[in-house]
Amino acid sequence: MKNKIEQIRKERGIRQEEFAKLLGVSRQTISSLETGRYNPSIFLAHKIAKFFDMTIEEVFLFDEETNLEG
Amino acid sequence: MKTKMRIAANVLEILLGAGLLIGNYLGHVNEYWSGLGTALIVVGGIFLWKQFRYRTDKAYKEAIDTQNNDERNRYISLKAWSWAGYLHLMIAAVAAIILMVADRGDLVPFASGSVCLMVFLYWVSYLILRRKY
Numbered sequence: 639m640k641n642k643i644e645q646i647r648k649e650r651g652i653r654q655e656e657f658a659k660l661l662g663v664s665r666q667t668i669s670s671l672e673t674g675r676y677n678p679s680i681f682l683a684h685k686i687a688k689f690f691d692m693t694i695e696e697v698f699l700f701d702e703e704t705n706l707e708g
Numbered sequence: 709m710k711t712k713m714r715i716a717a718n719v720l721e722i723l724l725g726a727g728l729l730i731g732n733y734l735g736h737v738n739e740y741w742s743g744l745g746t747a748l749i750v751v752g753g754i755f756l757w758k759q760f761r762y763r764t765d766k767a768y769k770e771a772i773d774t775q776n777n778d779e780r781n782r783y784i785s786l787k788a789w790s791w792a793g794y795l796h797l798m799i800a801a802v803a804a805i806i807l808m809v810a811d812r813g814d815l816v817p818f819a820s821g822s823v824c825l826m827v828f829l830y831w832v833s834y835l836i837l838r839r840k841y
Contacts, residue, residue: 658774667780676780 640699644672646690661685715759721752797826 647657658665670676678686687694728745731737761768775781804819
């Protein structure tokens with residue numbers, strides 16, 4: 639699943655460390671989310687979207703084909 | 709409460725370790741038990757120190773809390789257990805075949821038994837989790 643976390647975070651001038659601290663996760667988690675290596679739970683996705691004051695769909699781009707491939 | 713219980717368990721570990729060392733010194737137990745006592749003191753001491761640091765060092769507490777609550781970390785931990793179980797199963801299965809070929813039939817039950825136990829535990833866990841979720 640692709641996402642716009644890195645783009646939005648950079649637009650708002652937030653460092654990965656700060657962002658991680660604000661969300662209560664590790665910096666590595668933010669890095670993995672941004673590179674698409676890790677897909678967040680619905681709770682974390684909601685937390686991120688809420689933090690950016692956006693909807694989940696605006697931050698995360700759901701790709702049905704990727705989901706079907708597992 | 710949880711932290712207090714852990715501290716109590718660590719203190720108990722250290723006391724038990726000290727008891728074993730004293731027992732060895734007085735000639736009541738052999739070196740095996742004194743070795744175990746030393747290990748208990750070291751492990752108990754390390755964990756006690758970590759608990760103390762957790763209670764006194766704010767930055768350390770924050771780092772530990774983040775590590776424990778980080779969902780990716782929990783996901784990786786579960787994945788690692790899953791891999792460990794799967795690898796154990798594969799290694800035991802291959803070992804059973806190799807032992808059979810090497811004419812070590814006396815050891816085959818241990819390897820094949822390990823495979824059976826793992827498969828049994830998997831199915832029991834699966835049935836329990838299926839009810840839960």
